[in-house]
Structure formats: structure tokens, C-alpha cells
Amino acid sequence: MFRKTQHNRVFQDLVDQIQAAILDGRLKPGDKLPSQRDLVDMFQTSRASIREALRVLEQKGLIEVKLGVSGGAVIKTAGTESITADLTLLMQQQQVSFDHLAEFRESIEGDVAAMAALKAAPSDIARLEDILVQAEACLNGDDHTPYDFIRMDIRLHIALAEITGNPVFVAVMKMIHETVLGFYDRFTFRRRAVLEENYRDLGAIVAAVKAGRSEEAKKLALSHVGRFNRHMKNASHGPEAPSPSNRATPKN
């Protein structure tokens, strides 16, 4: 039951030690780790092992490695990026279908909108309305690009999640929308009427949030998501079932 002698690999020890230092607060975001060569001296190990450890910490999203003199590994501010990437990965592995995502969205977006309506501060409202303005620009601007409008749609939904103040909702929301984005390559909306309907939905949701009407926001978000999903379904006339495009996890 006791662990075997030296059963830990060297790089794992390094990862544990550095991670513990970060979690204990001995290393704060923005702090810089010693150079790889100094770490070699400190830990009495080889540079390759040091680098494997840094690679793992980097992948975990705990540090960021920069090049050049006085570059090095700096402790990153905690964020939800890595977990979003991992969940996206899991979804791709498990062959999650668009219907699965749609069902999940319908379960969660209503609650998010309702919570946002209860918690929104004036600055939050301003941010939402700013996104609305940008969305309208994408809709009516000269360079009318449906893809940009969708980006704004997603930004608004994530903004709602951020208003809840709950990072779990933010992480899950980002994950869902980033994965959904993978479907747009095939089923991009080209009908302007659909986009306009979408825009009106967003405006109504923001108005309800602004007024603090949580139940109304919830109902609007639900019908919005439901209608969106139906449009996506109608747009999918392809031979096989929709599946996300096979790009690797982006920007990781």
C-alpha cells in the first residue's frame, strides 16, 4: 500500500512541487520562475526533466513560457481556458452530436439568463447593450458577415454567464459555444431573416435582464435557443449526421 521506492518520475515531482507553491500562494500570478538552467541547479536534475515539467505546467494553464532574455516561465492568472479546451476535447472524443449540445443548451441557458437578470449591475447592462450595438453593426454594416454576427451572439451569451458571477457557468458556456462554433462551417446561416430574428431575440433578452424580470429572461432565452436549434436542424440536409469539424483544439 505504501508507494514503491522512487515511484514518482522526476518531472512529476517538479510539477507537484511547483504546483504546490502556486496553490499555497508562495508563487503569485505574474511571478517569474527561475531560468531553466537555474532550476537545474536548484533541483539537481537535468534540463530535459525541467522542461518536461514546465511543459506539463504550461498545458495545465498554470504558467506561460516566453522567449528571449529575461523571458522564462511566468505564473498565469487563473482562468477557465484549459478546462474549456479539455471539455471540448472530451466532446470531440465522445462523438457528441449537435442534438446533444442543443439539449444541454436548452437546459442551462434559461437559468443563466434568469440569474443574470437578478444580479446584473448597471455596468453589466451597458456591456450587454454594447455587444448588441456591435451585433447590429455586423448585421447592417457594409461588410455583412454572418460569421461575425454569430461571434457577437456568442459573446452575449458568455457575457450573461459572466454576470452570474459563477465561473462554472462561464466555463461551461464557453465550452458549449466553442464546440457549437465547429458546426458553423457546415451550416452557416445565409438567410438574413434568420439572423434578424436572432438579433431581435437578443435584444429582448437584454431588455428583460435590464428590467430585472428573471422569469421573462428565462422564457426568452429558452425560446431563443430552441428556435436557433430548429434552424440549425433545418439547415442540416447533409448526407450524414452533423459532427464537429475535425480541427484540433484551437490556440492551445
Added chain:
Amino acid sequence: MFRKTQHNRVFQDLVDQIQAAILDGRLKPGDKLPSQRDLVDMFQTSRASIREALRVLEQKGLIEVKLGVSGGAVIKTAGTESITADLTLLMQQQQVSFDHLAEFRESIEGDVAAMAALKAAPSDIARLEDILVQAEACLNGDDHTPYDFIRMDIRLHIALAEITGNPVFVAVMKMIHETVLGFYDRFTFRRRAVLEENYRDLGAIVAAVKAGRSEEAKKLALSHVGRFNRHMKNASHGPEAPSPSNRATPKN
């Protein structure tokens, strides 16, 4: 806009390629990657870079590396381990609190129970009832271990998610519960009355699912989760805010 020459690090290219092969299905769980030295020949790179790539893939939970002759890197079955580890990490960084998780649970578990009530097949009911029997054994058996009962509680909730047929719910549910489990080291339930109340809740939920009463199942699940969260809150009388035990990411 085009990426700079060789802007990718070598190990990142390797990670992307191998990961894409796994996600495409060209590499299936159980398959074994070539040996590190063969990969050196195939990719025309150094062994150190190969190993950094394998380390990252290992950390992502995509492969498992074994020692000895005819050891090597085997593709792992998709799992939620790495995601759970990441979420645990976030919680340790105090970015996610128990309250956040609790709020999220209350948002999602009701819908899961309702969907399960609508979709449950007789075999699903049998499985739920089997779990109930085991939970009762943990409660009344000679070796009365609260921890085992909690495991059964979690198994039942995950079983409900599986009945929905939606892998997104399953993944999210596993993630949440496995993370919540990290709190039990400090706030283990020792009062038998709480456990019994929990058990009655579960029985009622299963009964509602069996009868196909989705709304009733939803309400029961909501009150169950809400009461559970209140108990957890009351149990936390410690000086500081509840935070998961500081063990490193388990078995990763």
C-alpha cells in the same frame, strides 16, 4: 494573418498530429503508439521533443505510458479524469467555490431528473433500484461507512444522467460530483440522520422516475440538492472558507 515561419514549437506539432489522429479515429483506444525511437525516425525530430509531446498528451489524458519492453504509449479510453483534475485545480486556486458548484448543481440536476423520468427504460429503472439497494446496504450494513454511501449517491446521480442518453450531461455530472467529492475529506457526514434523509430523497426520486412523473422528479431532485448543499454549508464551521484538500491532482 498567416502564421509566422515555423511558429509552432516542434512538440506542439506532434501533439496536434497525434491528437488529430486520435480524434479522427485513426487511433482507437487500446492502440499503441510506436516506440519513442521509432517516432524519432517517423517525425525526423529528437527524442526529447517526442517525449515532451507524449508528456502533454499524457497530461491531457489521451494516452498512458507504460514501462518495459513492449511497453509504450497506449491510447486511453475517453474519460473525465483530466477535466476533473483541472476543475479541482481551479477550485484550489480559489476561483471556484463550493457555492459555485452548488449553484450549478441546482441548475442542472432538476432537468436531468426530469429527462430521465421521460426516457427511462425498464432496464434503467432496474439499475437505479439496484443502486438504491447497495446504498441501503452501505447505510445499514455492519461496516457502516458514510463515504461508501456518498459514492452510491453519486453513482445514482450519474446513472440518471446516463439515462438521458446525452453524453454532455454525463460528462458534466461526473465532473461536478468528482470535484465535490474533494470536499468530503473535511465535511464528511457523520450524522446518521442526514444520511437517512438523503437515502429517502433518492428513493423518492427513483420512484418518480419509475412512474414517469418528470415534474415530480425535477422538484424532488431540486429539493434534494438544495438540502444537501445546506447541510454541507452547516458542516463547514471552519475558520476559513471551504476549500478542497490540498492533495495534488489524484492519480494523474
Added chain:
DNA sequence: ATCATACGAATGGGTCACCCATTTAAACAG
């Protein structure tokens, strides 16, 4: 023949001594 032991090959883990590209700051020329 059978079983136990010893050996050797292949593998991942680890180390060392290098070299290169990038980046910054100091030194220098105008």
C-alpha cells in the same frame, strides 16, 4: 520433459554537452 533461473533485447526514464533563434540591454559610432 519440466520447471526454474539467467541472460539479453527493447522500452521508457534520465543526463550531458552542445548548438540555434529570439530578445533585451549595454556598448558604441555618428
Added chain:
DNA sequence: CTGTTTAAATGGGTGACCCATTCGTATGAT
């Protein structure tokens, strides 16, 4: 004072090498 060059420190990368683990196989005693 300004712009340019240069040197140093850093992370990225490579190849040769050794070690511990593991397993198949050969060897040998029974």
C-alpha cells in the same frame, strides 16, 4: 542625443549515452 551594433541570457532543440524495468528466450538442473 540618436540610431546601430554587439554581447549576453534565455528558451527551443538535438544527438549520444547510460540506467531500470520488463519480457521473451535460452540455458541448465532436476
